[in-house]
Amino acid sequence: MTSVLHAERLTKRYGKHPGLVDADLDVPPGRVVGLVGPNGAGKSTLLGMTCGLIKPTSGTIDVLGSRPAANASQLAKVGFVAQDTPVYANLSVGDHLKLGAHLNKTWDNKLAERRIKQVGLDLSQKAGRLSGGQRAQLALTVAAAKRPELLIFDEPVAALDPLARHQFLQNLMEFVSELAVTVVLSSHILADLERVCDYLILLAGSRVQLAGNVDVIINEHYRLFGSVSDLQNLPAEFEVIRAERTGSRSSVVVRQTGARSVAALFPQAERLDLEEMILAYMVRANEGSGDLNNVYSLSTEARR
Amino acid sequence: MIWLTWRQFRGQFLASIALLTALTAYLIYVGYTIRNAYNTDILGCLPANGCELDKVKDLFIQDHRSMVTIPAIVLIAVPAIIGVFWGGPLITRELETNTHRLVWNQTVTRTHWLAVKLAIVGLIAMVVTGALSLVLTWAASRYDQLIGSRFDPLSFASRNVAPIGYVIFAFVLGTTVGLFLRRTVNAMAVTLLLVGVIQLFIPTIARPYLRPPVTQSVAYDAAVREQGGILSINRDAPMAVTGYAVPGALMLTDHEDLLTSSGQKAGAETVQDCTGTQGQAPQQQANGLDQLENCVAQHNLHFSIRLQPPSRYWSFQWIEFAAFLILGGLLSGLAFWQIRRVRG
Numbered sequence: 001m002t003s004v005l006h007a008e009r010l011t012k013r014y015g016k017h018p019g020l021v022d023a024d025l026d027v028p029p030g031r032v033v034g035l036v037g038p039n040g041a042g043k044s045t046l047l048g049m050t051c052g053l054i055k056p057t058s059g060t061i062d063v064l065g066s067r068p069a070a071n072a073s074q075l076a077k078v079g080f081v082a083q084d085t086p087v088y089a090n091l092s093v094g095d096h097l098k099l100g101a102h103l104n105k106t107w108d109n110k111l112a113e114r115r116i117k118q119v120g121l122d123l124s125q126k127a128g129r130l131s132g133g134q135r136a137q138l139a140l141t142v143a144a145a146k147r148p149e150l151l152i153f154d155e156p157v158a159a160l161d162p163l164a165r166h167q168f169l170q171n172l173m174e175f176v177s178e179l180a181v182t183v184v185l186s187s188h189i190l191a192d193l194e195r196v197c198d199y200l201i202l203l204a205g206s207r208v209q210l211a212g213n214v215d216v217i218i219n220e221h222y223r224l225f226g227s228v229s230d231l232q233n234l235p236a237e238f239e240v241i242r243a244e245r246t247g248s249r250s251s252v253v254v255r256q257t258g259a260r261s262v263a264a265l266f267p268q269a270e271r272l273d274l275e276e277m278i279l280a281y282m283v284r285a286n287e288g289s290g291d292l293n294n295v296y297s298l299s300t301e302a303r304r
Numbered sequence: 305m306i307w308l309t310w311r312q313f314r315g316q317f318l319a320s321i322a323l324l325t326a327l328t329a330y331l332i333y334v335g336y337t338i339r340n341a342y343n344t345d346i347l348g349c350l351p352a353n354g355c356e357l358d359k360v361k362d363l364f365i366q367d368h369r370s371m372v373t374i375p376a377i378v379l380i381a382v383p384a385i386i387g388v389f390w391g392g393p394l395i396t397r398e399l400e401t402n403t404h405r406l407v408w409n410q411t412v413t414r415t416h417w418l419a420v421k422l423a424i425v426g427l428i429a430m431v432v433t434g435a436l437s438l439v440l441t442w443a444a445s446r447y448d449q450l451i452g453s454r455f456d457p458l459s460f461a462s463r464n465v466a467p468i469g470y471v472i473f474a475f476v477l478g479t480t481v482g483l484f485l486r487r488t489v490n491a492m493a494v495t496l497l498l499v500g501v502i503q504l505f506i507p508t509i510a511r512p513y514l515r516p517p518v519t520q521s522v523a524y525d526a527a528v529r530e531q532g533g534i535l536s537i538n539r540d541a542p543m544a545v546t547g548y549a550v551p552g553a554l555m556l557t558d559h560e561d562l563l564t565s566s567g568q569k570a571g572a573e574t575v576q577d578c579t580g581t582q583g584q585a586p587q588q589q590a591n592g593l594d595q596l597e598n599c600v601a602q603h604n605l606h607f608s609i610r611l612q613p614p615s616r617y618w619s620f621q622w623i624e625f626a627a628f629l630i631l632g633g634l635l636s637g638l639a640f641w642q643i644r645r646v647r648g
Contacts, residue, residue, distance in 0.1 A: 048647075048648055051409055051648075052408075052648075053405060053408060053409075053647070053648020054647055054648055055645075055647075069408070069413070069414075071413065072412065072413055072416075075409065075410065075411050075413065076411040079409065080405070082402060082405035083402075084402065086401060086402035086403050086405055086406050087403070087406060088312070088401075088403050088406070089401065090315075091312075095311060098311075099308050099311075099407075099410070102306075102307040102308060103305060103410035103411060103412050104411045105411055106411070139406070142406070146410065146411065
């Protein structure tokens with residue numbers, strides 16, 4: 001099956017400022033993809049290029065087998081809900097459904113009307129008068145009722161209160177199971193996505209730090225404890241993500257990249273939860289990769 | 305896409321229709337008023353009853369000038385208004401409220417989206433302006449006929465087909481400027497400035513040269529004065545005629561030197577016998593001037609004028625209409641090029 005999203009050395013620069021640099025991605029279909037990263041990491045840039053709103057500076061991106069927004073049939077396959085869920089303030093909820101029906105051959109009006117009823121929106125209400133949560137629901141409905149194969153949300157819950165956030169994600173998950181679509185969601189808060197996504201892309205410093213199935217990633221990362229000298233010369237297939245030192249003791253977050261199991265070599269190694277893991281990557285990105293703590297310069301050397 | 309464009313534009317359209325209806329009603333009133341006045345005052349002016357037609361004509365023109373001029377000024381402003389308020393915000397409003405991110409992700413390409421918007425709103429702009437121009441042309445027709453200067457800048461730009469060309473150009477200009485500037489207020493200001501400059505530039509710099517002007521040689525005789533030509537004799541400069549105008553023509557020359565039959569510039573000394581002592585300034589009394597002119601007319605002098613003859617009025621109307629339509633087309637090409645490059 002063709003990948004939903006395939007990117008090679010995908011780069012976008014805004015003048016001198018990098019938006020996203022050398023991203024290599026290959027997302028299989030049928031996933032709920034969480035795109036996580038701090039503000040300014042390049043999440044919106046990546047999503048903008050995925051739906052074709054932004055043209056890459058260099059590199060390639062293919063979505064469902066062709067260039068994003070290349071033509072109408074490609075546009076039909078991708079649903080996009082932009083940041084802050086824009087809607088036409090002076091059009092009513094019903095007008096937005098008509099908009100969807102007029103602008104999409106694949107429009108599923110039954111689905112749209114059912115959903116609007118389900119979330120309790122009034123068809124005659126002006127979209128400009130909706131609350132943030134209602135607006136997000138409307139935007140979700142418009143994007144989903146065109147029955148895309150890929151549904152993209154840029155920070156859909158950032159502006160919502162916890163209850164609306166919960167409801168939105170719940171509705172979204174109902175959709176996903178009903179429509180069998182691939183979903184990409186971005187957020188700068190992992191907790192928003194942790195419950196729903198089974199594939200993770202971590203962006204920091206305009207680069208992809210980590211991408212893969214959540215269960216695979218979880219199994220690859222460990223925290224090791226030991227004396228500084230114990231952890232100085234790790235095997236090459238253990239990629240050091242982050243190292244911390246307290247006195248002569250230290251803890252290291254490693255990723256197992258080869259066949260040799262970390263658990264076999266270090267029986268006391270601990271699994272990390274997603275949040276700790278992401279934090280480790282973000283700290284590394286912040287310090288600049290390869291420029292680790294002095295103590296572990298040797299192990300860094302070893303990896304090269 | 306047609307539905308959405310119409311739905312978004314509906315409010316503005318209905319407001320313009322309301323304004324258009326009010327203006328049309330006023331112009332129909334003006335049209336009938338002018339026609340009635342024309343029938344009774346002008347056609348009813350019989351010299352046998354001691355009526356002086358020239359005076360009545362002047363009075364008629366004076367009475368109806370503002371009635372015709374004010375709607376003409378409004379019509380001249382229409383392209384700027386439509387360019388600024390319809391064209392400028394057409395795209396920028398979407399960019400500013402981020403709704404382009406909603407609409408560009410429906411099953412409609414940006415190019416298609418822009419094409420429908422330009423076509424529908426542009427067409428409405430042309431129809432509205434055309435209707436207004438048509439009604440004004442009808443309402444002012446008797447007045448225009450009496451004045452007889454259809455090439456007058458205000459009259460030319462507010463009658464017949466030329467305004468339709470201006471408005472489509474101004475609308476596409478506003479849209480295109482908006483696509484480049486991305487900000488509504490900036491787009492509106494720049495559009496207003498550009499349309500204003502262009503409207504100033506057409507009658508002064510462009511229109512006189514749209515077709516190669518005709519050069520005519522006019523003999524200096526009594527008829528010259530009737531056409532507004534005033535003789536000027538100065539000690540140091542050649543004699544000249546100023547203000548001579550062919551009725552209904554677009555004059556390119558206003559001050560023409562008088563020439564002798566051999567083509568030499570005629571100085572004051574040529575007509576010494578008329579002015580008396582050489583170099584002495586001519587007498588300024590009205591009677592004396594008539595005498596002087598009659599005397600100068602005996603000297604077989606002529607001057608040459610350049611003009612666009614009245615018969616070219618319609619060709620000029622169509623040239624400006626077509627030129628602005630084509631300019632609008634070129635600008636929309638630029639807009640289609642730019643919309644692919646706009647960052648979502």
